[in-house]
Amino acid sequence: xxxxxxxxxxxxxxxxxxxxxxxxxxxxxxxxxxxxxxxxxxxxxxxxxxxxxxxxxxxxxxxxxxxxxxxxxxxxxxxxxxxxxxxxxxxxxxxxxxxxxxxxxxxxxxxxxxxxxxxxxxxxxxxxxxxxxxxxxxxxxxxxxxxxxxxxxxxxxxxxxxxxxxxxxxxxxxxxxxxxxxxxxxxxxxxxxxxxxxxxxxxxxxxxxxxxxxxxxxxxxxxxxxxxxxxxxxxxxxxxxxxxxxxxxxxxxxxxxxxxxxxxxxxxxxxxxxxxxxxxxxxxxxxxxxxxxxxxxxxxxxxxxxxxxxxxxxxxxxxxxxxxxxxxxxxxxxxxxxxxxxxxxxxxxxxxxxxxxxxxxxxxxxxxxxxxxxxxxxxxxxxxxxxxxxxxxxxxxxxxxxxxxxxxxxxxxxxxxxxxxxxxxxxxxxxxxxxxxxxxxxxxxxxxxxxxxxxxxxxxxxxxxxxxxxxxxxxxxxxxx
Numbered sequence: 001x002x003x004x005x006x007x008x009x010x011x012x013x014x015x016x017x018x019x020x021x022x023x024x025x026x027x028x029x030x031x032x033x034x035x036x037x038x039x040x041x042x043x044x045x046x047x048x049x050x051x052x053x054x055x056x057x058x059x060x061x062x063x064x065x066x067x068x069x070x071x072x073x074x075x076x077x078x079x080x081x082x083x084x085x086x087x088x089x090x091x092x093x094x095x096x097x098x099x100x101x102x103x104x105x106x107x108x109x110x111x112x113x114x115x116x117x118x119x120x121x122x123x124x125x126x127x128x129x130x131x132x133x134x135x136x137x138x139x140x141x142x143x144x145x146x147x148x149x150x151x152x153x154x155x156x157x158x159x160x161x162x163x164x165x166x167x168x169x170x171x172x173x174x175x176x177x178x179x180x181x182x183x184x185x186x187x188x189x190x191x192x193x194x195x196x197x198x199x200x201x202x203x204x205x206x207x208x209x210x211x212x213x214x215x216x217x218x219x220x221x222x223x224x225x226x227x228x229x230x231x232x233x234x235x236x237x238x239x240x241x242x243x244x245x246x247x248x249x250x251x252x253x254x255x256x257x258x259x260x261x262x263x264x265x266x267x268x269x270x271x272x273x274x275x276x277x278x279x280x281x282x283x284x285x286x287x288x289x290x291x292x293x294x295x296x297x298x299x300x301x302x303x304x305x306x307x308x309x310x311x312x313x314x315x316x317x318x319x320x321x322x323x324x325x326x327x328x329x330x331x332x333x334x335x336x337x338x339x340x341x342x343x344x345x346x347x348x349x350x351x352x353x354x355x356x357x358x359x360x361x362x363x364x365x366x367x368x369x370x371x372x373x374x375x376x377x378x379x380x381x382x383x384x385x386x387x388x389x390x391x392x393x394x395x396x397x398x399x400x401x402x403x404x405x406x407x408x409x410x411x412x413x414x415x416x417x418x419x420x421x422x423x424x425x426x427x428x429x430x431x432x433x434x435x436x437x438x439x440x441x442x443x444x445x446x447x448x449x450x451x452x453x454x455x456x457x458x459x460x461x462x463x464x465x466x467x468x469x470x471x472x473x474x475x476x477x478x479x480x481x
Contacts, residue, residue: 009178012302014477015405022104027153027165043463050460067100091145112144129163172473174241175200182216189239240265243295249369251280256296259289274346286340305370312385314358389417400467410468412458428452
């Protein structure tokens, strides 16, 4: 695997060239109702459906856009029943092994071929999971591929559960974020994601693919004062997940303060990117600490320089209560959750700029960062801003879209009203099941696809509570001015 120009991201919409993913592993099939919320799931999913009928389409779309030689004229054979999905299995010799669509389990298995790393990581995992010394010795006898699988799924070779799975590993956005040629690693708020962070750290610091960037890896640590804080002051501790970070333009970073990312982390990130001359301005967006929202990328994502998709709760109208009558406005009978937005500039960090609504901020970014005319800026609302579809479709990630290139985004097929809003805004809407055969047959070329929402099958994937923005960690995008 070559690492020439391995890392650089300076936008959310530049043409995607390389990303990290993790395909659904057997750990997802081990989530039980009694542990679902501890493991940060709202529901249990059907593993075979989520793999074969849904995520495999995501893999094919990514490869067709980023690494077409892997699938060109091969899809019928790849998906033939007798081949048992081996193309999609990281541990199998027939796995696609792309250096553009990079599988985390594959990287983990490769670093575990090094005996020194294997010893360290086995000891570290066993320590945080409270394993017996006998279990630790047993794991040391595993081959690299089997050990990588066990670390992720929690299951031994004999299928016995050694420790909890890490079903959230599918959401690779949260393990880290690429900020230009740097990587900011996460610091999870929830115990269920501790092992994810450990595995990601070992991969980034030890895999040869990232060797030229080891000095560019940013880790956040609590100060010694924070280590002495009582439990009730946990909010002052540093926690971070990648869904709360957006590299929005060459000199502008967005940082969310949410259920998962603390204000202390936001402040530390702001100081760090200023000190490293990575950014000229940082906008901190504090959203309500609700499971509905989780990260800022659950309430908005960028589609084009002048187009955004967002939840209507944080629009100008909603914030100003413009749809209420005077009595309701006076009594705040329909008081909504508050959002707080402050923008800081490296040149004058003591004077911040305030934005009243998320919509106001997004319009300002399009105007200031991308030099769009205000009349050309479009805001597409979740569920077409219609009750009750706005909230229903935001819950199933209507605002959590991944841009393959500017104007071409992936979203869930179940969010009908949001798809209608895209059509109204002038976008084509096509289902992956319809698009893939046309790409394979050459009826449509990737280069000719513009202003398009690609709908992905989502009956089970959406129940895992994360969209395609969550299920991707971009490593390389074409630079956008």
